[in-house]
Ligand code: AMP
């Protein structure tokens with residue numbers, strides 16, 4: 505059994521060639537940007553009005569201003585503002601020559617083609633050329649693209665971006681007791697939740713799932729399915745059958761297929777039996793069958809691999825809050841991830857009786873880590889929460 509950090513180190517140590525592809529912005533959400541984006545333009549490209557109003561020169565203390573012309577966003581001013589004159593301007597329009605300030609429309613009356621301020625305008629209400637960005641500035645560094653990032657990239661005129669190719673991730677669920685949802689259970693059977701849960705985690709991580717369904721605990725059948733998945737996927741996830749039971753064939757079958765086991769068993773709770781290996785350019789994970797274990801292992805290890813394959817480091821944005829109740833445990837051998845509900849500063853541990861208790865996760869919006877060796881986290885302690 506190795507420590508979590510050592511297991512993460514092994515994943516991050518794997519050398520791989522990042523393949524990237526250009527995608528249109530409409531298809532770029534959730535994809536991993538592989539390199540920095542520099543702005544090809546100044547933003548804004550010209551000095552512009554931030555308010556509807558009257559463009560004047562700030563040194564001009566005239567009591568009223570003759571309106572030379574009216575310009576809207578997209579217009580180019582034809583006149584130059586001189587003493588005693590102004591140009592009526594709308595938000596977003598290009599500032600005219602001679603003007604450096606806008607008296608907002610609410611602060612002036614208009615009569616006989618003149619603007620007469622009745623209140624002092626203390627702000628300039630102008631956005632300078634390149635005030636937001638200069639040509640060549642780094643706009644975004646490599647990251648998972650979120651909706652605001654798509655807006656930022658569009659704002660500098662780029663219609664496509666270079667992102668990591670989406671790995672195809674195969675999901676094989678092993679277990680003779682499993683039935684897919686929609687079927688009637690016979691005695692001894694349970695529903696397969698890992699299959700669809702893992703596919704959902706794969707999609708949410710911006711990758712492509714390939715679901716192979718259920719394989720019963722049969723060496724030959726598993727072997728056939730693993731061969732197929734290895735030839736069709738970049739990463740293969742197998743759930744169940746990775747422990748030490750008589751019918752846990754996953755480790756042996758993976759070895760038979762030529763997988764080099766890079767780690768098997770990690771000091772993590774839930775999820776200790778997890779296995780990770782590689783064959784040529786295909787990676788495989790054996791995940792414990794208990795659904796909370798499979799979920800947590802995806803969060804901790806598989807996401808790390810997915811980012812690593814794109815040349816990035818997976819760093820979830822942690823919340824920070826105060827534990828509402830003590831958490832105690834006797835077995836301190838492993839680092840434990842515990843579901844919590846976080847609201848504002850409060851981190852409330854969810855009552856949860858182990859890795860098969862999937863529905864406890866319904867109330868959780870995060871996981872907290874109880875470090876190896878720690879028997880207790882005290883109410884009032886500050887903890888980091890990993891959002892889920
Ligand atoms: P295993 O890792 O195969 O020993 O399975 C551990 C526990 O998880 C057993 O109670 C299994 O019935 C259950 N389990 C295994 N696979 C799944 C699955 N795909 N969905 C839900 N529960 C599962």
Ligand code: MG
Pocket residue numbers: 678679680721744745793
């Ligand atoms: Mg099993």
